[in-house]
Amino acid sequence: MRRLLVVVLAASALLLGACGVPLSSSPQHLPTSALPAALLQPQQAASPDATSSSKGETIYIYLVESISGNLVEVARSVSRPATVQKVLYALEAGPFAAEYHDGYESAVSPASHLVAVGPVKNGTATVRLDHQYSELSGETPVEELAQIVWSITSSNLGVKRVQFVGSSNSPVPVEIDTGLFVNRPVTEADYASLIGPGSKLSPPR
Numbered sequence: 001m002r003r004l005l006v007v008v009l010a011a012s013a014l015l016l017g018a019c020g021v022p023l024s025s026s027p028q029h030l031p032t033s034a035l036p037a038a039l040l041q042p043q044q045a046a047s048p049d050a051t052s053s054s055k056g057e058t059i060y061i062y063l064v065e066s067i068s069g070n071l072v073e074v075a076r077s078v079s080r081p082a083t084v085q086k087v088l089y090a091l092e093a094g095p096f097a098a099e100y101h102d103g104y105e106s107a108v109s110p111a112s113h114l115v116a117v118g119p120v121k122n123g124t125a126t127v128r129l130d131h132q133y134s135e136l137s138g139e140t141p142v143e144e145l146a147q148i149v150w151s152i153t154s155s156n157l158g159v160k161r162v163q164f165v166g167s168s169n170s171p172v173p174v175e176i177d178t179g180l181f182v183n184r185p186v187t188e189a190d191y192a193s194l195i196g197p198g199s200k201l202s203p204p205r
Contacts, residue, residue: 055080056078057078057081058076058077058082059077059078059090060073060074060075060154061073061074061076061090061091061151061155062074063094063095063099064104064105064106064107065103065104065196066104066105067103069143069194070194071143071146071194071195071196072104072196073154074095074104076090078090082157083116083157084116084152085116087152088114088115088116088127088148088152090151091106091108091112091147091151092108092110092114094106094108094110107144107147111130112144113130114127114148116128117165117169120158123159124159124160124162124185125152125159125161125163126162126164126165127152127164128164128165128167128169142175142177142194145164145174145186149186149187149188149191150188150195153187153188160187161185161187162186163185163186174186176190177190177192177193177194
């Protein structure tokens, strides 16, 4: 052990000598000019925001339980920042294979072409329905409308209500869970009857 210590001390002395630092048998004050440049530059730790920004952001969409017809919440991960349009894309993508196998489906077609119009204003998101909506005189299934509303308002985007518009960006009548058609912005409360017990499959927020 003593021999090993001598070898280590000798190697350290050679290393310090190679770096241009003078050797001494006692501690000495070194001028700044004698220190390597790397030691003079402050090392900055990685910013937590920079690390977290590369990760996905969790949103929540609603699928339809095929037996009961109730809406069920599931989690999805999207690139940052989460937006209303990304929620709509996730809805159009539909259930995962495992979710479909477990009996969950979607009234939102992959060809729905839902478009978020402009930014969220005063808690209201505007969603343009497919051009076929006007041709069908508002026959979009109430389950599809409910999925859209609950998904957008549940994804921490600051949305409290959804205004549906047609191809000209003018409000269109949409059905709510009572069977009535309204032109106003709709909320979760307009489709509350479609939310059954145990509607959240995703982990608690």
